[in-house]
Amino acid sequence: MSLRRKKARFAANPILDSMSTAVMCLNESLELLYLNPACEVLLGVSARHCGTDPVHKAIPELGRYSSLFRQAIDNGAAYTQREVRLRRNNRQPVNVDCVVTPYTDTDGQANLLLEFLSLEQHLRISREAQMRNQNQANREMLRGLAHEIKNPLGGLRGAAQLLAGQIADAELKDYTGVIIREADRLQRLVDDMLGPRKPPQKKQMNVHEALEHVRQLVSVDLSGSIQIVRDYDPSIPDFEADRSQLIQIFLNLFGNAVNAVGESGNIVLRTRTQRLFTIGAVQHRLVIRVDIQDDGPGIPEELRPKIFHPMVTSRADGHGMGLPIAQYLVHLHGGIIECASRPGETLFSVFLPLDPDRGEIQ
Template sequence: MVHSAESLLPTLWHNLSAAVLVLDEKFIIHYANNSCSELFGLGIKRLIGQPLSAAFSHHHINIERINQYVLLDGVDCQQHRVDVVFIDNRAATLNLHTRRIQHQNITYILMECRRIDDEVRFDQASNQLHQYHAARTLIRGLAHEIKNPLGGIRGAAQLLQYEGCQSERDQCAELIIEQADRLTELVDRLLGPNQLLHKTPCNIHQTLESVIKLSMLDNEHNIKVVKDYDPSIPDIPIDQAKIQQVVLNIVRNAQQALLTGGKITLTTRIKHRLRRGERLMKKALLIQITDNGPGIADELKETLFFPMITNKDGGSGLGLSIAQTLIEQHEGMIDCDSWQGHTEFNIYLPF
């Protein structure tokens, strides 16, 4: 026997894994599926007719936002990682999705709740582990970079102690100065760029052309550069030298990854309404640098933008961390997505 879709609906509704509520404009609960009683620890009968807030002893749901977005503007509203405490004192973290629905000329709010405690805990543990590894790598790298010049300085000072000949003494002094400068340079690079930006309206494509010219001076693997520019992009106020430095480092990284040749693509676009975490950009310039190399090594992915993360002989691992500082100074965003055969870096700069 084939059941009609209609007759299946009540069963479907009660078997959804998400806890689903239907609220009216005053946030009174009209319907709740079975998963709600499990989540809230209250029978469905005890939920219906109650205000939403009565289902919690404490909650961080942004009711004002739901009012504004869902009821007034009619757009969906998502709230991530909302901490709540239920009536029976159980604490939980929820993801909420709310949408306006109309039924028989009455406006309702459809609210889907998913519990994400396990994911949050897993993320925290995994973040902690990655940070621990990044910190260890940073300390090891630093120790290594500092120890070499220190050894040189100590050796030269020892020689200086017993050296009678003036020209030899001069050589030792020179060595000490050289190694001290090396240490200063290291510290400066670690501290990152600290000058103020000199922003002027710039043609981004001219900046990218300079990067291509510079990077192609040394193109021993015959890497192809493909340009996919949006010519309608107007001048944008940036510190041209700094943005050039950022893109050049990313292009150099791609060149260094393409050991057997390949392709680097530079793309420019205008993007609207971008959200990353708390930050919202109404209008942004996207500069995308893509290569078809082997991809970022798995063990580097989570901490890619940390200082001293590198797997290159002689690499300082500071390129991407400096890039991030410079993009932050522009109030922009930088991210990376990578798998075997594809690596893309996206730089967003606000207009």
């Protein structure tokens, strides 16, 4: 009957096909009508391979819910099956909530729509939200502290300068020199703690323009034994961003990679676009991904959970403000930074939505 025809129509459904939520449709006999690509990825099965198998054969874990599925069709009532644990081929099991919704298709057939919501994704979203709140609280505290230091510091430096003008003794002048130098050092720290003060001034620009600017800026001081590999996707379209903030982000990450490799090593600058990427609770159709990867020793293990916190550093002359500032500026652009590190390979990925105002709230 119409099973083949229906499968063909479902297979061409661009909306379900492009959703990042895993979706499956079953007919009245609980046979597969359709699996979207997100569902194939989540469950580690292939729609083509499953064909029109009964659901308990295609995904044995769902077999024990068959009678509940049938009841849903009979009663026409939707329900949510919480915490369904699915084992998958060669992969970690996954915990999902399964929303089961009966519907009648255009031919009058009673079918079932199953949506699989990954609990890991929920956890990730709440972790991200928690991190944002924490960053916000840290920033406010640091800014308050920086303001308190700023004014007396200016007075201190001014007084030392006046004093230096009044004394002739070279040895005593050395002391005022120390006060002025140390005050300047503190001033730089305070400026870092205050962070960017202007809201982003966004204009249409290309991400490579900012990356290339940073590469040229940093390359001037690099030793010849540090290789920089560029792996750009030239098809990435222009997008709305604050040029100087984007430069600051890449400068901080690139600077860390240069510090990490030391005398010699490789740094890769990679750009890609990525479809359907969730940041916070917003699902974006298209994001830019900028990878800055180095083959240095990796982030010290004990620092890994807190490198985005302010004043966390392993460098004698570091302020530990590079990553929190980069993270903050990326947030101002609706994006996120992710990091993966092991000895010999550290990867920072900056995700920037190409459509910051057109994300879909889940």
